[in-house]
Amino acid sequence: MSAKPARVRVAPSPTGDPHVGTAYMALFNKALADTTGGQFILRIEDTDRTRYVADSEAQIFEALAWLALTPHEGPHKGGPCAPYRQSERLPMYKEAADTLLRHGKAYKCYCTSERLETLRKIQQAEKAKLLGYDGLCRSLSEAEIAANDAAGKPCVVRLKMPREGDIEVHDFFRGVLKFIAAEQQDAVLLKSDGFPTYHLANIVDDHAMGITHVIRAEEWIPSTPLHFELYRAFGWDAPVFAHMPLLRNKDKSKISKRKNPTSLLWYRDAGFLPEALRNFLGLMGFSLPNDQEIFTYDEFLRHFDLAKVNIGGPIFDLQKLHWLNGEYIRKLPHAELEKRLVEQAKLLMHREREFADLPEDQLPQETFLRDFETKRRQRSRVLGALAPELMTSYEVNPQLLAPIIPLIQERMHTLVEAADYLPMFFTREFAYTPEDFIQKKHTLDDAKKALAAAREMLAGSDLEHPDWLTRMDEQSRAKAEQLGMKIGPYLGPVRMAITGSRVSPPLMESIRVLGKEEALRRIDAAINALAQG
């Protein structure tokens, strides 16, 4: 493919749940590394101590591993540029800041956050065109600086941005972007707590780690002139910057928790397959030849070309992901789906509280998502509760679960949807009422007749016979006709008796899984219930 091996990175900050945008950037970065024989690096940008969340880093790594977007280098596995956690690289930033100070490219600023706050308020009140730091400390004399330091005044280090002319930055997709130097402000590089800001740390590390391409979100464009100036101040060559489009909510705003699930953990809990989500992310801003929409990572790589990325911001359409996930589920070998279902149930076990129904006012506004989320919670509870039985069945009695898989596979779009079909195979009692047996345009009496007829038919049949399904089909039709019913209404009450629901996997196949004895018992239970009701 491309010429030189690219060294790329994804640089999330551990401030909360692993974000779908991180996975999106990881995918495109990794793709560039893999198509050029380069390396994909995970760097943890933990320079904000106030927002730091302890679990977050582990979750980020776990989520990337789940998606098979594992980095070649990172805090978990080390590498030639270790450490990969910025909090462990503090001396480098300090030294870099000192260098800039020494060369007069940066200056110490003693302004308090109170002054900055009032400054901002005044600027807003005046509707000033330029908001931001006024550069007061830029002109401090050496004596003043010494006096401030002697007095132990806290300070930050700011970059001296040029005050005249244009700053030209280059973006891989957009070409040259021009910014007016005078409109840029002197950004903070080192905070008063001694930690670097993102701006400093990211440049120092990208340079130290030999990063060749910075593929990051479009929201970084406004600070790119600052980053170019930093490279210039250090005398380093800047990498290629490629600003990817932002993933969007339905209303086109930047994807956000309130309007769209953003946590990768949510997608895993909801039963999306990692390969489906990764495929879907690959569809955001990119397409394969011949309208191919379903592809493996290898196929993606075969066609990947950074230059072909579409930079219009794509809306993250959960409904399409839902469809795609169903496609992936249907493609899974039975044994694999079985394994994943058990794993999913295990994942959801003992978490009922998390999946409690959401109060009306906390439900998402958008209709598809609202409905999805409501059902997802219900199903998660059901599947989690079923976990012990599924695990036992999988490990101790595999011949029980295995035949169920083909019956439910083509009905599912997410793994948790199995909760709609699985319980009937593990429950012996159903909470139905006589009304549940009444079919459209039919009476309770019809239902009773259908149950009796079906019982007789089933009792006299041999479930082991290879033609059993065909025979049941033929006999059902004949019996239905004899009773003056269509096959649907005829089997409806039987379905309710056997599965406890009007909706179920194919009836006869389900009966075969349950076995004759259990099936007859269920029909008898229903007959009894109707007789008493």
Added chain:
RNA sequence: GGCCCCUUCAUCUAAUGGUUAGGAUACUGCCCUUUCAAGGCAGCGAUACGGGUUCGAAUCCCGUAGGGGUCACCA
């Protein structure tokens, strides 16, 4: 508001100066069908607007409109 970015069906996108503007999701209808799915077929549906350039513009240029991002000692 200043600066910057973006703009093909509702949504994801294809078409890199010549196509009846293609595919997919969603939606609708029909078929299949033992419920629900899945599947098959069909329908609906877009080049934001206005100027240029050109024999010819979704495609190149300018303007307008709309949308988005960003303006922290957060990333």
